[in-house]
Amino acid sequence: LSAETVKKLPEYVKIGIDRLEGFQHGDGGWGFWEYDDSTLEMSAYVMGGLLRAKALNAKVSAATLARGLKYLQSAVNQERYSRNERSAAYLALSIATAAPLEAMRRFAAQDALEPSVLARMAIAFSRAGQTRDATDVLDRLKAKRLETPRGITWRNPEDQRDNWWSWDDNPVTATALALEALGRIEPSSPLIPKVSAWLLTERQGARWVSTRDTAAVIEAALSLNEPRSDALIPVMIYLNGDPIKTLSVVRQATFELSGKDALLKKGRNTVELRGDTRILYSTDVEYTREPA
Secondary structure, eight states, X not given: OOHHHHHHXXXXXXXXXXXXXXXXXXXXXXXXXXXXXXXXXXXXXXXXXXXXXHHTTOOOOHHHHHHHHHHHHHHTTOTTSOHHHHHHHHHHHHXXXXXXXXXXXXXXXXXXXXXXXXXXXXXXXXXXXXXXXXXXXXXXXXXXXXXXXXXXXXXXXXXXXXXXXSSXXXXXXXXXXXXXXXXHHOTTOTTHHHHHHHHHHTOBTTBOSSHHHHHHHHHHHHXXXXXXXXXXXXXXXXXXXXXXXXXXXXXXXXXXXXXXXSOOOSSXXXXXXXXXXXXXXXXXXXXXXXXX
């Protein structure tokens, strides 16, 4: 974050919290808008955010949290809600240190739970201090992983790439949740680098598909607690097999390659990064087409 953004961050947080508190409905829940019906999924999403903000010493109304908690507790066990919605609510309750453990165990024991549901339940059990439950659910989640040439990912059965704009969990969200579960429960797991690599290949510039899954990826990354190094790492960039530039990288760097200063050829072009250590990177392509 830039110094200016860091300086204004408390102001931004206050504006966001004030807006969320103003959008709370009479029943204690939230919907997409101020005057629509409450939904379990949106209420869990908002409560999770408010509770995380409070944990970082942001000022959140105790009455708002109490009403939201009451709504979640009254709705979470209703089977008319989807499993994704209910798992999100169980996670929010665990963040509020109000996890209904027996109900969570019955819910998690169901067969064929979606990867995003398993990931949320693993995180919820971990936050509630239930290590054995968390590990058992995580093992089931790991069994559903998809190994690809770009890394490891998870995909809910109904996911279709054409519908990634949907509010429903997409592969980025599901994989980010799985990464957070691994980071919390098995921080030394050999799967973590491969999951991170897949997520990085899905990054679109400075973001992922939406603000929602971008936030999920960032939260997952923060759960890893990897040691930071200030060592200078030389990285050589190759274009179509030819070296074109060497970067001296400390933790991260950005490099732009344009047609004006690179010998891009018609058709397929290949960019390769080489270094003495493992390199995680993503690329984004922008172009304009001249009129015929």
